[in-house]
Amino acid sequence: MDALRRGWIGLALFFAALILMPILVFGYDKNQPQQHAAATATLTATDRVVTAAPAPPPAATPLAFTGIRPGERISGFRTIRVVSTGYSGPLEFVLNGPIAPYRLDLGQPPYVFNPHVGGWQTSEVPNGEYTLTAIPTQVANDHTSITFTVSNDTGVNG
Structure with a gap:
């Protein structure tokens, strides 16, 4: 029982x-x-399982900032560019810091961050740490960012 x-x-x-x-x-x-690309396929042999690896995701768009270095202390007029060796579509710049986010859309190269003619007059924003992000709008989940400090001399020489 x-x-x-x-x-x-x-x-x-x-x-x-x-x-x-x-x-x-x-x-x-x-x-x-959800994986929209290749799914993992499993083939069963007599006594072993062979698994095919999914295809790797597409390589990121190579974007690089010129005219500024990470962590740099800047002031005055600056020309900041983004160069790419494989992307020529629309690009969005987003500047974050002690100001409300500032967005600048560019339809094609050259990608110059130019809130002012030919570049950026940093004396128009308060001193502080900023992050500038470049987003290629035709590539999903891809961007590059750089962080720097704006330090304009506010003292008066007498």
Whole structure:
């Protein structure tokens, strides 16, 4: 009788696993980010499983700032550019710091951050730490940023 009871418990656990497994798998799958590119394919041989790796994501757009270095202390008039070796579409600049975010959209190269003619007059903004981000608008989830400090001399020489 004891062996029969243990057999039924094992059988009940087996059926519970059969019922719960698809629920757990589908619930897990819904919470994962969707892959739109290549999915992982599994091929079953006689006694081993061969898994093909998904295709790597496309390489990021190579963007680089010129006219400024990370952490640099700047003042006066500045010409800041973004150069790219593989992107020529629209680009958005976003300047964040002690001011409200400032956005500048450019349709094509040359990508010059120019709130003023030919560049940027830093005396028009308060001193502080700023981050300038360049976002290629035709490439999803890609951008480059640089952080620097604006330090305009506010003293009066007498």
